[in-house]
Amino acid sequence: MGENSTSQATIQDNTPITVLGLGHIGLPTALGLAELGRQVIGADDDSRKVGLIRGGDPTFYEPGLTELLAQHLKSGRFQPVDDVAAAVRAGSIIFICVGTPQKANGQADLGQVEAVAQVVARNLNGYKLLVEKSTVPAITAQWLKRTIVRYSSGKAYPAPGSAPAAGPMAFDVASNPEFLREGKALEDFFHPNRIVCGVESERARDLLVNLYGPLKCPMVVTNTSTAELIKHAANAFLSMKISFINMVSDLCEKVGADVGAVARGIGLDNRIGPQFLDAGIGYGGYCFPKDLRAFIHLAEEHGVDFSLLQEVEHLNQSRVEMFVGKVRQAIWNLQGKTLGVLGLAFKAGTDDIREAVSLKIIEILREEGSILRLYDPQAIPNTQRVLPASEQIAYCTSAYDVAQGAHALLLLTEWEEFRELDLARLRGVMEVPVLVDGRNLFDPEAVHKAGFEYFSVGRGDPKLAGTHTSPGIALK
């Protein structure tokens, strides 16, 4: 079809955008687009969640989100609704931001994705661009196209195919994967390293390039399967970087090297880069673990050997036992010992505990009979829902409260406020001054000076840490 796509893309500018799913990806995306000046309808079939969002509660912690939500509820550019069908009818660009949880076999569960595609199919009232924002395995877009044709009772055909005789409507499916880190979602929305657009028509390309134009960042425009694969490959590579430095940290401990200095030494090579080389108890969260497994599963479905990524996953899973081993090394028997736990969220800056390594460690300590005093600046409510207070589990109001009578303090989440703690005050209330640092958050010398026995990850002789002098040269 000889479409004059640019003019059509421009015509669409003032039509509302619909975002389906108002979770960690959908809500920041909806509010980010509203901030860019678009009219956005945010739909979620969880009426309770929509009610809370309408009242100004994002329903999860994300820096800056509450303020942006208030701003665009007030401006009217963001409208939260629980009628998904009506939201589909009202929008021309429809972002799919629903959950893609993981099945027992590692496969991504795309049931919610298909469900919204069927709603779109049954509510076609004009051209629609359906955009995958949720992380989905490559070739999902092909399934979305089939689903919309199949459930639209002949009303729809995928652009840029030629229209059958009847007056059915064209639609497009595109892949526009999110790269939002929890705790930095708005920063990543407004200052992305790149925008990836997987499209199959000029019209879809122009609509997305037009939409994201104000962000002025590199755009990778490709086909849908490539865009879907870019997302999985990005998260898999980042996970591999983390497992790599964790593997190296284990060797550092054996040979008295310092993994922080190793990370600096390799990270200064601009082909490696300094980020995601922080050794510790490994990665968690709703993305890396499930995306890695989904990527491996996709490769296995196509008979491609992804054993490298299986090793990445095994290495990460071994960090739990590694850390518990350090606690045993620090305090001997765990039974009956009081352990103060600093940090529950899967990382700093979020209240999210999904696949948090911290909770896996806590579960083992609980089974071993330790008494656990827990604190996290944001994640206590989410944790209490899955780990209620009990004889063995106490929730505390501060890090100092956690340290009361503790035989050891365990640092599991790298919240900045923990870095600022008064170590002498902590030591003063503890039964035994032992600190086991799972994120290398503390400065070994400062901790030793405060009178602690200090255990961390991959740190050799602190005198050598971060020096520019080769370890062979004696330091004064």
Ligand code: UDX
């Ligand atoms: C990740 C990707 O970074 C983001 O681009 C994607 O869109 C969603 O998944 P997120 O899961 O929010 O974001 O967290 P991230 O900051 O990537 O950290 C993931 C995990 O890796 C956390 O548990 C963190 O503690 C751990 N981590 C991170 C390390 O153990 N070492 C590091 O050096 C960095």
